[in-house]
Amino acid sequence: AQTVTQSQPEMSVQEAETVTLSCTYDTSESDYYLFWYKQPPSRQMILVIRQEAYKQQNATENRFSVNFQKAAKSFSLKISDSQLGDAAMYFCAYRKLQGAQKLVFGQGTRLTINP
Amino acid sequence: DTAVSQTPKYLVTQMGNDKSIKCEQNLGHDTMYWYKQDSKKFLKIMFSYNNKELIINETVPNRFSPKSPDKAHLNLHINSLELGDSAVYFCASSQDLDNQETQYFGPGTRLLVL
Numbered sequence: 166a167q168t169v170t171q172s173q174p175e176m177s178v179q180e181a182e183t184v185t186l187s188c189t190y191d192t193s194e195s196d197y198y199l200f201w202y203k204q205p206p207s208r209q210m211i212l213v214i215r216q217e218a219y220k221q222q223n224a225t226e227n228r229f230s231v232n233f234q235k236a237a238k239s240f241s242l243k244i245s246d247s248q249l250g251d252a253a254m255y256f257c258a259y260r261k262l263q264g265a266q267k268l269v270f271g272q273g274t275r276l277t278i279n280p
Numbered sequence: 281d282t283a284v285s286q287t288p289k290y291l292v293t294q295m296g297n298d299k300s301i302k303c304e305q306n307l308g309h310d311t312m313y314w315y316k317q318d319s320k321k322f323l324k325i326m327f328s329y330n331n332k333e334l335i336i337n338e339t340v341p342n343r344f345s346p347k348s349p350d351k352a353h354l355n356l357h358i359n360s361l362e363l364g365d366s367a368v369y370f371c372a373s374s375q376d377l378d379n380q381e382t383q384y385f386g387p388g389t390r391l392l393v394l
Contacts, residue, residue: 268372
């Protein structure tokens with residue numbers, strides 16, 4: 166079974182600084198998808214970024230980028246120029262390429278932005 | 281123009297009662313899901329339906345019964361509610377089984393069983 170681990174329950178960063186959230190996963194599949202979702206206090210689950218395992222290039226979305234290390238099964242999220250609105254729970258998630266498309270989530274990392 | 285909507289947003293009820301949570305998506309997606317987020321914020325899949333057909337059932341107690349009247353709706357009915365059912369329940373949808381489309385989540389329903 167696939168598992169996703171986020172080893173940092175909480176992180177904090179100064180506004181305008183850069184922070185990196187860690188995620189590791191375990192799978193025997195060679196092709197899959199990885200995601201970072203953000204959950205602000207409103208509870209809404211918002212997709213931040215997505216990475217296809219067959220792509221070597223790291224995904225980027227504005228201030229958000231990932232460091233995808235397939236051999237190490239590592240998928241970290243870097244947030245540059247942190248803003249107060251980035252404060253939220255961040256969840257790393259895994260999904261198989263084909264078949265039943267359930268997301269397997271990590272435990273989450275609570276990110277605090279200090280003004 | 282809400283993509284995935286859930287009703288109600290909050291539900292407070294007594295142990296032993298039966299309750300339903302409704303989910304609707306207007307994205308034209310074929311696949312819908314229910315996830316449960318417990319008090320420690322851990323999110324776990326419960327069910328998935330594709331074109332009204334059950335495709336995932338993650339060893340959820342049979343007190344939980346999903347119903348999909350059409351592919352735009354996936355409702356969750358819970359019988360004989362227990363204290364441990366207190367959680368936030370999220371509905372989600374995606375294009376189809378094999379497409380790489382992302383899952384889009386509803387706003388969640390916070391269920392509190394007293």
